[in-house]
Amino acid sequence: MHEVALAEGVLRIVLDAARANTAARVRTVWLELGALAHVEPDALAFCFDAVTRGSVAEGAKLEIARTAGAAWCMPCGTRVALAQLGDACPRCGSYQLQVLAGDEMRVREITVA
Amino acid sequence: MCTTCGCGNSETKIDGTIVENAHEHEHRHADGTWHSHVHDGASVHDSGAAGPLGGVHDADLTVERVIRIEEDILARNNVYAEQNRRALADRGIFALNLVSSPGSGKTTVLVRTIEALQGRFPVCVIEGDQQTSLDADRIRASGAAAVQVNTGKGCHLDAHMVGHALEQLSPPDDCLLLIENVGNLVCPAAFDLGEAHKVVILSVTEGEDKPLKYPDMFGAADLMLVNKIDLLPYVQFDVEAAIGYARRMQPGLEVIRLSATTGEGFAEWLSWLEHGVAAAKSARDQSVATLRRRVAELEARLAVADHPV
Numbered sequence: 001m002h003e004v005a006l007a008e009g010v011l012r013i014v015l016d017a018a019r020a021n022t023a024a025r026v027r028t029v030w031l032e033l034g035a036l037a038h039v040e041p042d043a044l045a046f047c048f049d050a051v052t053r054g055s056v057a058e059g060a061k062l063e064i065a066r067t068a069g070a071a072w073c074m075p076c077g078t079r080v081a082l083a084q085l086g087d088a089c090p091r092c093g094s095y096q097l098q099v100l101a102g103d104e105m106r107v108r109e110i111t112v113a
Numbered sequence: 114m115c116t117t118c119g120c121g122n123s124e125t126k127i128d129g130t131i132v133e134n135a136h137e138h139e140h141r142h143a144d145g146t147w148h149s150h151v152h153d154g155a156s157v158h159d160s161g162a163a164g165p166l167g168g169v170h171d172a173d174l175t176v177e178r179v180i181r182i183e184e185d186i187l188a189r190n191n192v193y194a195e196q197n198r199r200a201l202a203d204r205g206i207f208a209l210n211l212v213s214s215p216g217s218g219k220t221t222v223l224v225r226t227i228e229a230l231q232g233r234f235p236v237c238v239i240e241g242d243q244q245t246s247l248d249a250d251r252i253r254a255s256g257a258a259a260v261q262v263n264t265g266k267g268c269h270l271d272a273h274m275v276g277h278a279l280e281q282l283s284p285p286d287d288c289l290l291l292i293e294n295v296g297n298l299v300c301p302a303a304f305d306l307g308e309a310h311k312v313v314i315l316s317v318t319e320g321e322d323k324p325l326k327y328p329d330m331f332g333a334a335d336l337m338l339v340n341k342i343d344l345l346p347y348v349q350f351d352v353e354a355a356i357g358y359a360r361r362m363q364p365g366l367e368v369i370r371l372s373a374t375t376g377e378g379f380a381e382w383l384s385w386l387e388h389g390v391a392a393a394k395s396a397r398d399q400s401v402a403t404l405r406r407r408v409a410e411l412e413a414r415l416a417v418a419d420h421p422v
Contacts, residue, residue: 002269002300009186017180027177031186038303038329074364085328086361095361099332105186111177 006039006105007047013107014057023112026057030109034102035069036085060110069102126263127278129246190304193272197279197307201290205397207389208290210270210306212330213314214323215296218340220248221373222314223291227257229376229383234390235288239278241270241295248293258282269300272307287394289386298327309389310335313359317341317348321355324362332362336369338382343372 010029018026029048033041041064052058069082073089074096080089082102088095125132185191201208213219220240227236238259240249249261260282262274275292284290292308294301302311313334315323318341324331331337337359339352352370360366369385371378 002303005267005269005271005300006186006303009189012189013182013184013186017182021178021180023178023180085332086325086358088361096364098364107182107184107186109179109181109183111179113177 002038003040003043003047004051006044007051010044010048010107011051011055011057014060014110015055017110018056018112021112024056025113026060026110027113028061028063028111029057029107030063030065032065032067032104032106032108034067034104035083036099036102037105038103039105041066065108067102067104070100071097072100073097125265125267125274127274127281128249128261129263132274132277187303187305190272193276194305194307197272197276200279201307201309202393202396202400204284205287205394206284206290207288207386207393208292208306208308209389210292210294210301210308210311211314212294212298212301212311212334213296213316214298214319217296217314217316217319218373219293219296219314220251222338222340222371223293224251224255225373225376225379226291226382226386227252227255229379230289230386231256233387235285237282237284237288237290239270239275239282239290239292241274241293243267243295258284264295268295268297269304270294270306271304275306287390287397289390298323298330302329302333309393312336312338314338314340315355315359317344317350317352319350321351322358324355324359328362331359331366334359334363334366336367336385339368339370341372341374342370342377343375 010031014026014029017023031044033039033044045062045064048062052060069084070079071082071089072078073080073092073094075094076089076091078091079100080091080097082097082099085099086095089097197208211219211223223238227238230236236257238249238252238257240246240252240259240261241264242248242261243264243266245263246261249259252259260278262270262278264270264274270292292306294306311330311334313330313336315337317339320326337356339355342352345352356366356368359368367385369378369382371382
């Protein structure tokens, strides 16, 4: 379950930002996770609660914004929507697709007090 | 496992010695500057979901502030991975990250590869497993230098562990570095170690639908080895279907069919490796030549400055 490692990555980024802004408490953490990212959001949320314990981010609410996947279809020569890796082009049925967007895993912002 | 947060990194060992706890330690490599990006004011936000900017504040009247961050969760791993990649390139080393499920025959492929390459160019190995040094022992017995990384409860190698393993291994210039990841078709897909390519191994004793079940790993690989092909007469495994499924995730995936038991297909695999090793060496030779030229130019200029006409 690499979500523990990802949650530690989130925590490190959050704590750095909280320290730099002399925040006493982290209230909310906003993540952006693409539909094609190598992560299971529920598992990440579970691990986030565990890794934040005892830190200024303990009890912080985790908000996850999902972003859509998109790919370049080579036969169509156009950008198409891609719900998950391994799906066919919704226009022509080909698998000749190059992922353009949706593999992001990012800490977007936090609210602190 | 770390009892404070449940993280597995605290049990990472390299050749049996514990690496510092990943939380507490602020270990930074020589040029490993690390900082978080905190942006003031509005920045462009083009993803679909609404963010909390302009959202409703808590009713408890505590002053809340929004801090924009926009940082990749894997940024730290990626910084270490880039350091590894640069260090490897400086030494002309061709590095591969070998990934598969447990039991695909990774170590047997490695052992046969090392034996076959003896006398052609040096091969070094970083072995990743949760526990034991059995694999590194097997590799050393076959004649290659090897370092064992034990990830404890961790399910994958990360770039930081590999950086430490490289310090310990100190591989020679222009060698082939094979990094055998933890047997796991899920987690290692997300972690760049600084390798030139991920190589996924799929054996014919597994199902041909594995690429459909574990798309991230096959999508992250550049080469797939279909191993144990000597067993094809005895198992129900459609090689063409497996390759077709894997190429749905990665249309440019190269494929080599081989058997680490009989050696079938090894000529193609060894020649693929030789090509990569030669390319890494030639890239290093080129950058060394460029640097030498630059030094000569500067020296010539200096000579003119010292003795003006």
